[in-house]
Amino acid sequence: MKERLLIAFLVGLLAMNAFGQEKPNVLFIQTDQHVWYGLEFVDKGFDTPNLNALADNGAYFSNAIVTTPSCSPARGTFVTGMYPHSNTIINNLMTKPNAKYKQHGVEEIEYLLTENILYDEGYFTGHYGKWHIGKKKELKCYKGSLLKGQSHSYEASKNYKQKLADGMEKINPKPSDKELWGYPLYQSKVYKEAAEATEATKWKHKGILATGETSIPVELLPHTSITNEAIRTVKAKKGEPWMITVSYHPPHIPWAMPEPYFSMYDRDKMKVDMSEVDKVHPNANNMDAQRLGKLVGEEGIKEYLAIYRSQVKYMDEEVGRIIASLKETGQYENTLIIFTSDHGDIQGRFGAMGKSLDGFYDELVRVPLIIKAPQSQNKKMVKDTHQVSIIDIMPTILDYCGIELPKQVQGASLRPLVNEKKTSWRKYNVCERTYPHKNDYVCRMITDGHYKYVFYSQGPDALYDLKKDPKELENVIDNKKYKAKVEELKGALVDWMKESNDTYLAKYFEM
Numbered sequence: 001m002k003e004r005l006l007i008a009f010l011v012g013l014l015a016m017n018a019f020g021q022e023k024p025n026v027l028f029i030q031t032d033q034h035v036w037y038g039l040e041f042v043d044k045g046f047d048t049p050n051l052n053a054l055a056d057n058g059a060y061f062s063n064a065i066v067t068t069p070s071c072s073p074a075r076g077t078f079v080t081g082m083y084p085h086s087n088t089i090i091n092n093l094m095t096k097p098n099a100k101y102k103q104h105g106v107e108e109i110e111y112l113l114t115e116n117i118l119y120d121e122g123y124f125t126g127h128y129g130k131w132h133i134g135k136k137k138e139l140k141c142y143k144g145s146l147l148k149g150q151s152h153s154y155e156a157s158k159n160y161k162q163k164l165a166d167g168m169e170k171i172n173p174k175p176s177d178k179e180l181w182g183y184p185l186y187q188s189k190v191y192k193e194a195a196e197a198t199e200a201t202k203w204k205h206k207g208i209l210a211t212g213e214t215s216i217p218v219e220l221l222p223h224t225s226i227t228n229e230a231i232r233t234v235k236a237k238k239g240e241p242w243m244i245t246v247s248y249h250p251p252h253i254p255w256a257m258p259e260p261y262f263s264m265y266d267r268d269k270m271k272v273d274m275s276e277v278d279k280v281h282p283n284a285n286n287m288d289a290q291r292l293g294k295l296v297g298e299e300g301i302k303e304y305l306a307i308y309r310s311q312v313k314y315m316d317e318e319v320g321r322i323i324a325s326l327k328e329t330g331q332y333e334n335t336l337i338i339f340t341s342d343h344g345d346i347q348g349r350f351g352a353m354g355k356s357l358d359g360f361y362d363e364l365v366r367v368p369l370i371i372k373a374p375q376s377q378n379k380k381m382v383k384d385t386h387q388v389s390i391i392d393i394m395p396t397i398l399d400y401c402g403i404e405l406p407k408q409v410q411g412a413s414l415r416p417l418v419n420e421k422k423t424s425w426r427k428y429n430v431c432e433r434t435y436p437h438k439n440d441y442v443c444r445m446i447t448d449g450h451y452k453y454v455f456y457s458q459g460p461d462a463l464y465d466l467k468k469d470p471k472e473l474e475n476v477i478d479n480k481k482y483k484a485k486v487e488e489l490k491g492a493l494v495d496w497m498k499e500s501n502d503t504y505l506a507k508y509f510e511m
Helices: 002-014 049-056 071-080 114-120 160-171 189-197 222-236 274-279 288-328 390-400 480-499 504-508
Strands: 025-031 059-061 124-129 178-180 183-187 212-214 242-247 335-341 369-372 382-384 429-435 441-447 451-456 462-465
Touching: 025 071, 025 288, 025 390, 049 288, 049 335, 049 369, 071 114, 071 390, 114 124, 114 242, 114 390, 124 222, 160 222, 183 189, 189 288, 222 242, 222 288, 288 335, 335 390, 441 480, 441 504, 451 480, 462 480, 480 504
Parallel strands: 025 242, 025 335, 059 382, 124 242
Antiparallel strands: 059 369, 178 183, 183 212, 335 369, 429 441, 441 451, 451 462
C-alpha cells in the first residue's frame, strides 16, 4: 500500500513544473508548404473548420514568417530557436550521393533542442511524420519514444506497408503506368502530356510525375497513419506530461489525392494571373517553380491549385481528429497547441508552382500560425499583427512549460501576445537564404510589414512598398523617393547580422 502511494506521489510530482503547477502537454502540428492565407477565416477558397475553431479558442498571428523558405533550415529553427546561419542548418538535407552541398543534421550540432530539453524535464517526447533534419532516432529524446508497433519512418507505423498492401489488394485498383507510394496514380491529363513531352530530357520534376488522382483511399494514406499513431500516443500517455509533434507532408508535392477530394474543387474557379509572368525578380526567374508552370501552362497551374486546396482540407480533417482525441480523453484544456508550417507556396504567382524560386514573396515566407494556450479562456479569436516568426516557437513552448530559455535562443516567447498583454516587440522580421556551394550566394530579407528590402549578393537588390504594391510587382529600389527607407532597412539588416553573428556580414557589408 505504501509503495502504491509513493508511486502515485512520484507520478504527480513528475507532472508538476518548477512552480508547482501542472505541466501542460504540448501538441505541435506542422504542415509543409502551407501558404499563409490557406485558412478559411482568411480566404474563403479554403475549407478549414477545425483550424477555424482552434483559432477561435486561441490566437492567430497574421504576420508570421519563416526564417528561410526551405524545409530543413526552417525545421532546424523549430527545434533550436535559432536562425539557420546561427545553428548551421542552412540547406536541405539531401540523400543523393552527388549532392553539391553536404548538409549535416541536428544530431551533429552543439545546440540544445526543444524536445531534448523537455525530455530532461520529465516529458514524454514523440515525433510522427516528416523530420528532414537528420537522424531522429539518434536523439536521446526519441530513442525510447515509440509505442509498440511505431517507427521513426515517415508513416510512423511498422505495419503500415502491410496494412496498405492488404487494403489495396481488396480494392484491386485499375492499373496505371504511373505509381505513387507503390500503387496506381492516374495522372491529370495536362501532367501526363507534360511528362511525355519531357521524356527525352533529364529534367524529371516531381510535380510532373506525381500530380493527379491516387488510387489509395484516404484511410490508407501515409498521413492518415501519422494521425492514427499520434492519437494512439495521446491516449496511451494520458496522466503524464508529453510533447507530441505531428508533421504532415501535404500540401507539399506530390499534389495527389483520392476521391472525393481529387474532384472537390472546381478548376475553373482557380484564379491565375498569367500577366505576372514577366514581373518576377530576375534572381527568381527561370527556376524550377517557373519551369514547371511554363511546361503545364495555366490549365496545369489551376489543376495543382485545386488539388492543393483538397490537401489543405484533408490536413484540417486530420487536425480535427487529433483535437477530438484530446477532448475525449480530457486533455484538451491542459494542452498547448501550436499549428504552423515550415514555409509557404507561390500559388501560381508569376506563372510558378511550389516553392523553388529564389524570392522572398509573401506567399513563400509567410505561414499560418495559430496558438491555443493551456487553460485558454478565449471565446473569440485573438488576431495579432506583430512581426513574429517561427523562431519564436521554441521559446514559447519552453515558457508555457515553465522552463528557462537557453542562451542560444534568438527568438522570444509569444505568450504575452497570446494573452494580449502590452509588451515591447521587434520592429522587423528577417528571413535568409544561404548557398555556400553557389559561390557563397546569399540572400537576406527584412520587413516591417509596410516595406520589404531584399539583399542579393548576386543580382539587383529589391524594395517593395507592400501597402501600395501587396503583390510585390514593382521593385522601387532605385526610386529616389524611397532612398531613406532603403538606408533604414539596410541599416537594420546590418544590425541584425551583427547581433546574430552572420559571418557573411564582413564579406558583403563591411568591405
